[in-house]
Amino acid sequence: MDFLPALSRRRFLGGAGVGLSGIACSQLLGSEALGGEGKSHFPAKAKRVIWLFMHGGPSHVDLFDPKPDLIRHAGKPLPDSYGTVETRRKVAKNPLLGPVKAFRQYGQSGIEVSDFLPHMAELADEMCVIRSCHGDSVNHPQSVYQMNTGSIQMGKPSMGSWVSYGLGSENADMPAFVVMPDPGGGLKGGPPAWGSGFLPATFQGTTMRAGEHPILHLNSPMSSARQRATLDLIQQMNAAHQARHEANSVLDARIRAYELAFRMQSAAPEAVDISRETEATKKLYGMDDPTTKEFGTRCLLARRMIERGVRFVQLYSGDTNGWDAHEDVLKNHTEHCARTDKPVAGLLRDLKQRGLLEDTLVIWGGEFGRMPMSEKGVGRDHNPWGFTTVLFGAGVKHGHxxxxxxxxGLRAAVDKVHIHDLHATILHTLGIDHDHLTFRLNGLDQKLTGVDECRVVKEILA
Known part of the structure; x- marks a missing residue:
């Protein structure tokens, strides 16, 4: 039976001729597959991903996509030549609203960035700015699902789950996929955004948070020996139950979770202990300022996670409403940029000085952008038809x-990048062919990028 772990890895990456069902695959998930032994299709530029998810929809026309014509035509209606515009709150006939802060050119690349983001702007020569992203829904939950899972429908596996399924963790004592939600809660879409969907449950994101106890219930009052004996008994009972019933990925995940939790009790306390970081490092992340401390702490934890072999880390900025600037884009974005700008820049600088940015892909963006038309005079409605995503680090061109x-700034117009194209490109940087990262479900090979035609955006690849 020694061939089974290798066979399961081949299935992870869509090996031809391996006809495993989803249930069968869950039976074959050996420790090798979960310990960083998954093989990529070709040499990878990126070994890991940090995704900074700005929940609520940051306004591209106010942050990374300057529009001189929007300034010139501010106060006028959108021209009739634009045809019907689908909006969430019927703002199509409202006057155009110019960018609420000035843009300036930065670095040798001359990339224009808004005054909202002075710290990130200093890293313009590290940016790969995709100004032509587009999706398929004007609603938050569906768009959050699509950006995370490739589908506007709830219940599909998240990208982090797909990546951990395909490549595993680089450290058997740490999870492959870690999620840090905004402490305010209220994500529109909820935990399914980082769930494993139809993949075995063991691939869902492990939740962490900033604060004294980033991982709940990590410390045990029992001695290690007693806990090991207790766990062995529980695992024996679980295995006996599993042997008498059909394969159950939830039970399989629970068995693996017990083992991972036991190993994490040795590895994780050190991983989440930021007290050993220098004061200079903490200041770099903005932890000396109440405004930036919370998000800065999570950014620092993200760096510590990838240093210790976590494959995919996702941080959410924005609670129930987040960057959802319906009422007042200036007020909303001033608040959220103030919380995140310095920590994000600090993370990028820290990764670079440690040599980690060379093989780490960092993603900044939300589920969609905002409309160029005004809402209530000073706000903006949702816009999935054209928005910006910014990439940094491994596998992509810098200053591009x-x-x-x-x-x-209403619709993607030149070199369009659908969300499926973005996902295919991210997987490509990890050495994965999106067409061959598949999972057999109900007789069909499922994949992150769905059945529609999509492409790797090779123009942005380094």
């Missing part, structure tokens, strides 16, 4: 701008 929206 790809694509464009139209003259007002």
């Amino acid at each position: 701008v790809h694509g464009a929206t139209d003259e007002f």
Whole structure:
């Protein structure tokens, strides 16, 4: 039976001729597959990902996509030539709203960045700015699902789950996929955004949080020997139950979770202990300022996670409403940029000085952008038809701008990048062919990028 772990890895990456069902695959998930032994399709530029998810929809036309025509035509209606515009709150006929802060050119690349983000702007020569992203829903939950799972429908596996399924963790004592939600809660879409969907449950994201206890229930009052004996008994009972019933990925995940939790009790306390970080490092992340301390702490934890072999880390900025600037884009984005700008820049600088940015892909963006038309005079409605995602680090060109929206920033117009294209490109940087990272379900090979035609955006690849 020694061939089974290798066979399961081959299935992870879509090996031809391996006809395993989803249930069968869950039976074959050996420790090798979960310990970083998954093989990529070709040499990877990125070994790991940090995804900074700005929940609620940051306004591209106010942050990374300057539109001179939007300034010139501010106060006027959108021209009739734009046709019907689907909006969430019927703002299509409202006057255009110019960018609420100035843009300036930065670095040798001359990339224009808003005054909202002075710290990130200093890293313009590290940016790969995709200005032509687009999706398929004007609603938050569906768009959060699509950006995370490739589908507007709830219940599909998240990208972090797909990556951990395909590549595993680099450290058997740490999870492959870690999620740090905003402490305010209220994500529109909820935990399914980082769930494993139809993949075995063991691939869902492990939740962490900033604060004294980033991982709940990590410390045990029992001695290690007694806990080991207790766990062995529980595992024997679980295995006996599993042998009498059909394969159950939830039970399989529980068995593996017990083992991982036991190993994490040795590895994780050190991993989440930021007291040993220098004061200079903490200051770099903004931890000396109440405004930036919370998000800065999570950014620092993200760096510590990838240093210790976690494959995919996702941080959410924005609670129930987050960056959802319906009422007042200036007020909303001033608040959220103030919380995140310095920590994000600090994370990037820290990764670079430690040599980690060379093989780490960092993603900044939300589920969609905002409309160029005003809402209530000073706010903006949802816009999935054209928005910006910014990449840093491994596998992508630096100091580079790809694509464009139209003259007002309403729709992707030049070198369009659908969310499926973005996902295919992210997987490519990890050495994965999106067409061959599959899972057999109900007789069909399922994949992150779905059945629609999509492409790797090779123009942005380093």
